Amino acid sequence: MPVPKADKIWIDGELVDWDDARIHVLTPTLHYGYGVFEGIRCYGTDRGPAVFQLLPHAQRLLRSARLYPPLDEAPYSAQGLADAIVELIRVNGHEAGCYIRPTIILGYGEMGLNPLPSEPQVIIATWEWGTYLGEEALVSGVKVMFSSYRRIGKNTIPPAGKANGQYLNSSLAKVEAIRAGYDEAIMLSEDGYVAEGTGENIFIVRDGVISTPPLSDGPLGGITRSSVIQIARDLGLEVVEEHLVRSDLYLCDEAFLTGTAAELTPIATVEGRKVGSGTRGPVTEKVQSTFMDAIRGKVDRYKDWLTYVND
Numbered sequence: 001m002p003v004p005k006a007d008k009i010w011i012d013g014e015l016v017d018w019d020d021a022r023i024h025v026l027t028p029t030l031h032y033g034y035g036v037f038e039g040i041r042c043y044g045t046d047r048g049p050a051v052f053q054l055l056p057h058a059q060r061l062l063r064s065a066r067l068y069p070p071l072d073e074a075p076y077s078a079q080g081l082a083d084a085i086v087e088l089i090r091v092n093g094h095e096a097g098c099y100i101r102p103t104i105i106l107g108y109g110e111m112g113l114n115p116l117p118s119e120p121q122v123i124i125a126t127w128e129w130g131t132y133l134g135e136e137a138l139v140s141g142v143k144v145m146f147s148s149y150r151r152i153g154k155n156t157i158p159p160a161g162k163a164n165g166q167y168l169n170s171s172l173a174k175v176e177a178i179r180a181g182y183d184e185a186i187m188l189s190e191d192g193y194v195a196e197g198t199g200e201n202i203f204i205v206r207d208g209v210i211s212t213p214p215l216s217d218g219p220l221g222g223i224t225r226s227s228v229i230q231i232a233r234d235l236g237l238e239v240v241e242e243h244l245v246r247s248d249l250y251l252c253d254e255a256f257l258t259g260t261a262a263e264l265t266p267i268a269t270v271e272g273r274k275v276g277s278g279t280r281g282p283v284t285e286k287v288q289s290t291f292m293d294a295i296r297g298k299v300d301r302y303k304d305w306l307t308y309v310n311d
C-alpha cells in the first residue's frame with residue numbers, strides 16, 4: 001500500500017508541503033545507502049496522540065549517526081529532534097496516531113565514497129499506519145523461516161546502528177521469506193546463533209522463562225525489546241539474555257517478535273513446525289496485553305514512556 005499522504009514533511013527545520021518534499025537524484029545517500037533512520041510510533045490515547053518512547057528513539061538516531069560521520073554533525077540534540085517530531089504530528093493533525101520516520105542523510109552536493117565533505121540533512125515524515133504484520137497476526141501469530149542470509153557481522157556494518165544501507169540485508173531475507181510463503185525471516189549471526197527478525201527482535205519462552213539473544217549476537221538494541229523485558233520482569237517473569245540456536249525455536253513453548261512496527265507479534269510456526277500449540281501462548285498473551293495497554297497510556301507505571309502531543 002502506498003504511503004498515505006500527510007500535510008507536511010519537516011526538512012532541516014522547515015515544514016515543506018508533502019508533494020514538494022524532494023531530494024536530488026544525485027543525493028549520495030541514494031547511491032551508497034550512507035544515512036541513518038528511526039521508526040517510531042504515535043498512538044491514539046484518551047489524552048490525544050502520544051509518541052511511544054520518543055526520546056530513546058531520538059537518542060538512538062543520534063547514536064547511529066555517531067557511527068557514520070559526518071551524519072553526527074547534524075545540528076540537533078535528541079530533545080530538539082523530539083520537539084520537531086511533536087510539532088510535525090500536531091501540524092499534520094494525526095489525532096488517531098501515526099508512524100514517524102526521521103532520517104539523517106548526506107545532502108546533495110558532493111558525490112563519492114568519501115562522505116566526509118557532505119553536509120548532513122535531517123528529514124522527518126509522519127503518516128497514518130496500521131499493523132505491520134497484520135491485525136490477525138497479533139492474535140494467531142506469524143509463520144517464520146530461517147533465512148539463508150546471515151545478519152550483518154560486527155565487522156561488516158555495525159549492527160548496533162540503524163543505517164539505511166544495512167537494510168539490504170534485512171530486505172534480502174524478507175524477500176526470500178515472502179517468496180517461500182512465510183511472513184517473516186529469522187536471521188542467524190555469523191556464528192550461527194539466532195540474532196533477530198528482519199525488523200524485529202525475537203524472544204522465546206521455555207518452562208515459563210523468557211529468553212532473548214544478547215546484543216553481542218547482533219540484534220538491534222530494540223526499544224520495544226527493552227520495554228517488553230521491563231514489562232515481563234514487572235509481571236514477575238524471569239527474562240534472560242542467552243545465545244539461542246535454531247533448535248531452541250523448534251522446541252520452545254512460545255516465541256514472539258517485538259518491534260516498533262510489529263509491536264508484539266506471536267510466532268505460530270517455524271518452517272512449518274508448530275511453536276507450542278501453534279498459536280499465541282499464555283506468557284506471550286500476558287506480556288502482549290500489558291504492552292498494548294502501556295502504548296495506549298493505560299498503565300500508570302509506564303506513563304513516562306509516552307509523550308503526549310497536545311500537552
Ligand SMILES: Cc1ncc(COP(=O)(O)O)c(C=O)c1O
Pocket residue numbers: 039162170196197198199200201219220221222223224225258259260261
Ligand atoms: C533490524 C531491527 N531489529 C529490531 C528492531 C526493533 O527495534 P525497535 O523495537 O526499537 O523498533 C528494528 C526496528 O527498528 C530493526 O530494524
